[in-house]
Amino acid sequence: MNTQSNTYTFLYAAIMVVIVAAVLSFTSLTLKGRQNMNKEIEKKQDILKAVNVASTPDNAVELYDKYIVEAIIVNSEGEVKSNDKAETFKVDLKNENKKDLSERNLPVFIFNDTKVGKKLIIPVRGKGMWGPVWGFISMEPDRKTIFGATFDHQGETPGLGAEISKAEFQKPFTGKQIFDESGVFTSLKLVKGTASNNPHAFDAVSGGTVTSKGLEAMLQDNLSSYEKFLKSSK
């Protein structure tokens, strides 16, 4: 057979593309269920990690059901719109952040444990250098002190921006204040090397400037929409 002819070349390309497309879509469809389940488990693990509860993929669902006693959706005025736990879990910040502030569904997960006490967990999402970055911030019952934070990313550079998902980066967030002494919302500011004794700032990642700035913007944008909720019902 003449493998150089135009007909052969076209046929070859067409058949190859159809076969590859079929194989890929088949794989995608068959694995979708498991992949979504993995994502849900990961989200539950991240929520738990924000309150320093270590979990494995196997026990995450169980621990989540045990510790997250309530989950509510509030609006930017601080009013509760829904208290359906499953519905709150499904809120996708990617879509919410595109809406006007007044229309956003703002999820709050409420953690309760007899030893540690009650904490509020707020999801955040923003832009890193290469793709989205997201995380969960847990707040003390005083609603201005951060109890814990966890961040993750889709494709930040390993060793640079990707360091935001490491414990060394996340630990110093504990005890930070997002309101200043007079009660004005300040979020947390990005500084270089001097954040350890400043409760309103966090340290940048060396070599990860764009990611760090994205994180700063993410905290500012997301936490500010909760300002009225956090100030109300003390």
Place this chain on the structure above:
Amino acid sequence: MSDKEPLFSAKNRKLLTNPLGSDNPITIQVLGICSALAVTAKLEPAVVMTISVMAVLALANVIVSLLRNTIPSRIRIIVQLVIVAALVILVDQILKAYAYDVSKQLSVFVGLIITNCIIMGRLEAFALGNRPWPAFLDGIGNAAGYGIILVIVAFFRELLGSGTLYGFNVIPQAFYDMGYQNNGLMILPPMALVTVGIIIWVQRSRNKALIES
């Protein structure tokens, strides 16, 4: 090539060992530099990247080698690209379903694997003209040669840049107390290039045969 040639004949063994030294894809052929710069700030991603490149390169080499007599030469690059891209997506999808943690680590590398010049280079230079078994060995060998440089570069960058190896602290606190500091420059990509340069220099001064006239 006769059918009775043993699986690991001298010639086949060379396919595995040459890329480690005198025919190294990074230091001699200077391919795959882009990913070598991107993933060598830490040892762990360097190792993960090596394993993924090895899997993709070996499989792609075998597939292209099996199809070598049917591929129309005018669209061979496109065919190779489709095979590599499909393999990478397939591997990524399976990992996402069955080994979610690994797939999260791979996230950024998936795109990098497709663009890795070593893969296209080996498909074009070797798999198109050889049988599947030697092509498989060639894939493993070149990925290993690529990996060894990645690991060496990552070793020095992580040690000098972060004071850790594979995430564990190896530089005792006493050193820091005496005024030692991690060199932040090592974490940045330019130092990866310098490190690769030093490796090339060391290799060529030890083996004069590699120096071009």
